[in-house]
Amino acid sequence: MKIEIVTIGDELLLGYTIDTNAAHLARVLAAEGVEISRRTTCGDTADSIATAVREALDRAGAVITTGGLGPTSDDLTKPSIAALFGREMLLDEVHLAWMQERWRTRFQRPMPESNRQQAMLPAGARKLVNNHGSAPGIWLEDERGRWVAMLPGVPREMRGMLADTLLPLIRERLGGGGLVVRSRTLRTTGVGESHIADLIATIDGGVGDVELAYLPNADGTDLRLTVRGALPGNADARLAAAAERVRSVVGTAVYGEEAADLAAVVLEMCRKRKLKIAVAESCTGGLLGARLTAIPGSSDVVRGGIISYDNGIKTSLLGVPKAMLDEHGAVSEPVARAMATGARSATDANVALAITGVAGPDGGSESKPVGTVWIALDMNGEVEARRYNMVGDRAEIRHRSAQAAMEMLRRRLLA
Amino acid sequence: MKIEIVTIGDELLLGYTIDTNAAHLARVLAAEGVEISRRTTCGDTADSIATAVREALDRAGAVITTGGLGPTSDDLTKPSIAALFGREMLLDEVHLAWMQERWRTRFQRPMPESNRQQAMLPAGARKLVNNHGSAPGIWLEDERGRWVAMLPGVPREMRGMLADTLLPLIRERLGGGGLVVRSRTLRTTGVGESHIADLIATIDGGVGDVELAYLPNADGTDLRLTVRGALPGNADARLAAAAERVRSVVGTAVYGEEAADLAAVVLEMCRKRKLKIAVAESCTGGLLGARLTAIPGSSDVVRGGIISYDNGIKTSLLGVPKAMLDEHGAVSEPVARAMATGARSATDANVALAITGVAGPDGGSESKPVGTVWIALDMNGEVEARRYNMVGDRAEIRHRSAQAAMEMLRRRLLA
Numbered sequence: 001m002k003i004e005i006v007t008i009g010d011e012l013l014l015g016y017t018i019d020t021n022a023a024h025l026a027r028v029l030a031a032e033g034v035e036i037s038r039r040t041t042c043g044d045t046a047d048s049i050a051t052a053v054r055e056a057l058d059r060a061g062a063v064i065t066t067g068g069l070g071p072t073s074d075d076l077t078k079p080s081i082a083a084l085f086g087r088e089m090l091l092d093e094v095h096l097a098w099m100q101e102r103w104r105t106r107f108q109r110p111m112p113e114s115n116r117q118q119a120m121l122p123a124g125a126r127k128l129v130n131n132h133g134s135a136p137g138i139w140l141e142d143e144r145g146r147w148v149a150m151l152p153g154v155p156r157e158m159r160g161m162l163a164d165t166l167l168p169l170i171r172e173r174l175g176g177g178g179l180v181v182r183s184r185t186l187r188t189t190g191v192g193e194s195h196i197a198d199l200i201a202t203i204d205g206g207v208g209d210v211e212l213a214y215l216p217n218a219d220g221t222d223l224r225l226t227v228r229g230a231l232p233g234n235a236d237a238r239l240a241a242a243a244e245r246v247r248s249v250v251g252t253a254v255y256g257e258e259a260a261d262l263a264a265v266v267l268e269m270c271r272k273r274k275l276k277i278a279v280a281e282s283c284t285g286g287l288l289g290a291r292l293t294a295i296p297g298s299s300d301v302v303r304g305g306i307i308s309y310d311n312g313i314k315t316s317l318l319g320v321p322k323a324m325l326d327e328h329g330a331v332s333e334p335v336a337r338a339m340a341t342g343a344r345s346a347t348d349a350n351v352a353l354a355i356t357g358v359a360g361p362d363g364g365s366e367s368k369p370v371g372t373v374w375i376a377l378d379m380n381g382e383v384e385a386r387r388y389n390m391v392g393d394r395a396e397i398r399h400r401s402a403q404a405a406m407e408m409l410r411r412r413l414l415a
Numbered sequence: 416m417k418i419e420i421v422t423i424g425d426e427l428l429l430g431y432t433i434d435t436n437a438a439h440l441a442r443v444l445a446a447e448g449v450e451i452s453r454r455t456t457c458g459d460t461a462d463s464i465a466t467a468v469r470e471a472l473d474r475a476g477a478v479i480t481t482g483g484l485g486p487t488s489d490d491l492t493k494p495s496i497a498a499l500f501g502r503e504m505l506l507d508e509v510h511l512a513w514m515q516e517r518w519r520t521r522f523q524r525p526m527p528e529s530n531r532q533q534a535m536l537p538a539g540a541r542k543l544v545n546n547h548g549s550a551p552g553i554w555l556e557d558e559r560g561r562w563v564a565m566l567p568g569v570p571r572e573m574r575g576m577l578a579d580t581l582l583p584l585i586r587e588r589l590g591g592g593g594l595v596v597r598s599r600t601l602r603t604t605g606v607g608e609s610h611i612a613d614l615i616a617t618i619d620g621g622v623g624d625v626e627l628a629y630l631p632n633a634d635g636t637d638l639r640l641t642v643r644g645a646l647p648g649n650a651d652a653r654l655a656a657a658a659e660r661v662r663s664v665v666g667t668a669v670y671g672e673e674a675a676d677l678a679a680v681v682l683e684m685c686r687k688r689k690l691k692i693a694v695a696e697s698c699t700g701g702l703l704g705a706r707l708t709a710i711p712g713s714s715d716v717v718r719g720g721i722i723s724y725d726n727g728i729k730t731s732l733l734g735v736p737k738a739m740l741d742e743h744g745a746v747s748e749p750v751a752r753a754m755a756t757g758a759r760s761a762t763d764a765n766v767a768l769a770i771t772g773v774a775g776p777d778g779g780s781e782s783k784p785v786g787t788v789w790i791a792l793d794m795n796g797e798v799e800a801r802r803y804n805m806v807g808d809r810a811e812i813r814h815r816s817a818q819a820a821m822e823m824l825r826r827r828l829l830a
Contacts, residue, residue, distance in 0.1 A: 013451050014596060015441030016639070019434060022456070026430030036428050038467065041437070052453065055470075181429060182678035224431070235638040279701070279722065285708025286694070286701030289722040293700025296776055296809055304728040307694065307719040313762055317721070317732070347728055361711055394711055 001174055003029060004056035005039040006049075008067035008077055009153060013043045014374050021066045021151075021158050028162060032171060033178025033232070044068060049080040053148060057084075064166070067153030071115045077150055082122035085148075095119040096125065097136050128165040133157040137165065167346050171209040181228045182235040184243055187260050188253040189220025190407045196221060199249040210242040218392065218399045219262070219356060223250075223271040234339045253413050255407070263291045263298075268405045269413045270301045270351065275379075277409075279305030280318055280343035280354040282330060283373065288355060288402040303347045308339065318342030329368070331356050336374035336385050344378045352378045357390070359397045373401045384412070416589055418444060419471035420454040421464075423482035424568060428458045436481045436573050441578060447586060447744055448593025448647070450580075459483060464495040466564060469514040472499075474563045479581070482568030484550040486530045486608055492565055493553060497537035500555050502561075510534040510542065514549050527557075543580040548572040552580065594644045598652040599658055602675050604635025605822045611636060614664040625657040633807065633814045634677070638665075667829050670822070678706045678713075681821045684828045685716045685766065690794075692824075694720030695758035695769040696790065697745060703770060703817040720763045723754065733757030744783070746771050751789035751800050759793045767793045768820040772805070774812045788816045792823050799827070 005025055011017040019041060026036045037060055042052040049068065056063045068077030071286040082089055096119035098141055118135045121127065128137030133152060141147040147232035149166055151158045188196065193214045200206065207225065215222040225242045227235040247254055255265050279288045286307045293302055306317045311330055314320040328334050339354035357373030365368035372393075376385035388404055390397040420440055426432040434456060441451045452475055457467040471478045471743040483492030493761045497504055511534035519525035533550045536542065544551030548567060556562040561625065563725045564581055566573045572704040603611065608629045615621065622640065640657045662669055668678050685692055701722045708711055726745055729735040735753040743749050754769035772788030779785035786807075791800035803819055805812040 012438075013441060013454065014445050015438035015443075016450075018596075023427075023430035023433045026428060028430075030429050037458070038463070039428065039456035042454070048453070088556040183431075186598075191470060202816045276725075281701070281704070283708075284705070284721065285717065286696070286704025286720070287708075289696070289701025289724070290699070290705045290813075293702075293722075293724055294810065295697075296815070298700075299724060299778075300698065302724045304724040304732075305701070306721055306732075307701065307708075309704070309708055309717045309719040309797075310691075310762075313719040316763075317719075317761060346732060347725075363714075395709065398631075398705075398709070 002060045004060040029213045030181040033180040042076045046080040063148045087122040132160040183226040184239045186223040191253045207242040276349040278343045278347035278349035278352040279338040282356040283359040336376035340376040340378035417475045418477045419475040445596040448595040459489045461495040478563045502537040547575040598641040598653045601638040606668045622657040691764040693758045693762035693764035693767040695754040697771040698774040737753035755791040755793035
């Protein structure tokens with residue numbers, strides 16, 4: 001099945017809003033066996049909506065739109081497409097009553113008159129339930145079986161409606177025999193893209209008939225395996241076999257799949273071992289602590305830590321000797337080690353991670369250029385430290401530093 | 416001038432990559448007086464590229480494409496569009512030599528043979544200089560003056576080429592007489608959208624003939640003023656007058672314009688007053704410190720702080736009495752105040768900000784539901800504190816808390 005996507009809105013066309021809906025729709029639908037053959041973005045005028053949808057319908061016979069279902073006068077999706085199908089707009093009394101009730105109970109006031117428009121539906125339309133907002137989605141179909149599904153533009157509402165209501169309808173039409181595009185992503189960190197490629201080159205037969213993409217980013221290198229044009233069961237089996245092959249050579253460099261967060265992985269490993277974590281942060285200024293505590297339930301593992309941005313704090317709160325700072329500089333192995341040990345003892349934790357580096361853009365020198373970062377780990381008194389040369393701008397260097405610190409701990413816990 | 420945008424790539428169509436190029440192009444061009452009348456995304460096949468570009472050219476007469484200029488076999492933008500214009504592909508010896516030199520000096524190895532394709536250009540094409548990569552952009556024009564500009568898909572390269580090379584060409588064609596869409600954004604925080612609307616309603620004549628959009632987000636509420644269809648000087652003057660009117664009633668609630676970061680604003684205010692900042696963070700776990708130190712040059716203002724995620728650390732490092740924690744709980748006014756004072760004295764700072772709250776999703780109670788946050792500010796011993804009820808999920812509650820703490824400091828410094 002081919003579907004075209006039409007995203008509607010002046011905000012999108014003027015570039016004030018980045019279109020994340022189209023990517024989400026495409027990804028979810030491709031995994032079900034739908035081919036998204038084209039995507040169009042048009043403005044809020046009735047004419048441009050009707051033209052874009054008509055052309056898409058002529059090419060693909062099936063169209064999903066997002067946006068333009070709100071209560072304001074520039075929300076013209078429904079009437080424009082109704083006109084295209086030669087349908088009049090009728091008031092849906094049931095939906096109107098539901099909306100009025102919703103305003104009464106939820107917002108404790110009468111529904112504004114302008115929202116009435118959201119209960120106007122094209123004749124013969126099928127409503128798509130919206131569990132996250134007041135505008136219903138619309139499914140409109142002509143006598144030849146060509147259809148348009150209209151979803152709201154608010155991402156949360158759109159995603160909910162797609163999963164709850166539209167996807168089951170589309171699956172019904174697909175009848176289970178469609179060829180799908182599915183992918184699986186293995187996340188690695190701390191290993192270079194070319195090193196991973198060398199390891200994968202040693203696999204007899206490579207990853208089989210599966211596409212492999214290297215996606216380097218500030219978290220590390222993600223390995224995306226993709227199968228196109230296969231039956232769902234076959235696609236999943238080939239992906240599983242390919243993932244197994246990659247894991248057999250890349251091994252523990254894979255810390256998780258899909259959207260896995262290294263912070264959550266490390267927290268879970270510590271939780272199992274009943275370890276308490278502390279941090280000592282200089283150039284990251286709290287970012288490592290923020291990453292760890294972003295994970296719900298982190299409070300049973302994270303004790304806290306010290307942001308020792310100023311050298312005085314490295315001495316007063318972490319016990320780094322002033323003479324050491326003077327002799328080696330703040331960005332040095334002994335200071336990183338002393339920071340880790342200082343944080344562990346100040347917080348009574350089992351494990352402490354320390355980061356000190358030059359995040360830039362200024363402050364670099366010949367021997368310690370921007371991107372030079374020392375990271376140390378003190379686990380129950382056993383300390384290790386490593387120097388990194390991080391690439392990227394200030395934000396990337398800081399992000400990579402926090403990631404590298406967590407990876408150092410993960411490696412130690414695996415050992 | 417009307418231009419259509421065609422973004423090319425299976426990655427975009429499958430939803431693996433979110434199309435940020437289209438939004439950037441649209442925004443920059445609208446400010447110059449170009450109307451983006453439609454945006455299309457198509458896959459990597461020669462046929463779909465040619466079809467999408469031909470249709471766009473028929474409608475608008477001017478098209479900008481992104482993507483498909485790389486060295487791999489699925490980079491078909493140039494040959495597909497050359498065929499559309501009836502031009503053959505020729506080797507550009509000058510560009511080939513430049514690329515070979517670039518590989519020698521930059522990567523210390525010979526250029527891979529596959530990159531040769533990047534030096535193949537349609538006959539009669541004009542090269543658009545790429546200062547950030549090896550693929551040149553292409554400008555192709557027919558005898559009727561219809562044109563296609565092909566830009567790379569890598570955002571950094573695309574943005575650079577647009578600014579350096581394409582925009583001057585487009586400006587030349589516009590001749591300065593075009594009507595533009597321009598906007599200006601005033602950033603506020605700590606004041607509700609409806610309160611701002613009430614204040615603006617008191618302005619005689621409102622904001623004039625300028626559109627005003629309220630854009631609530633985790634930073635606060637942004638007020639976007641937009642003028643469409645005006646000459647550049649007129650648009651700028653109307654925006655300036657409207658911004659002046661908004662500021663006259665909203666006053667100091669505006670902390671900056673466009674992409675201003677409250678952290679940078681607060682740091683600059685402290686720098687002028689030679690104040691040193693410290694933080695004490697419980698539920699934000701380092702996020703406030705990370706926000707402040709994300710700003711280059713923050714080291715002359717930020718001393719550091721204590722992440723007191725665990726109550727034991729509130730006592731041991733911040734000196735919050737255990738009896739106080741037992742009596743009032745960690746999320747309480749006295750504890751927030753004691754944390755701020757403790758952080759200030761532990762770090763020898765002038766100013767300390769403390770945050771303690773329930774970020775969720777668990778841990779809420781009837782009297783302190785998820786989103787309850789106490790923030791305290793100790794400035795040279797004078798302490799203030801305030802309770803907030805933050806909305807949103809864990810990430811939003813934490814982000815809003817850090818933002819509210821910085822705003823509390825900004826307010827104090829303004830007073």
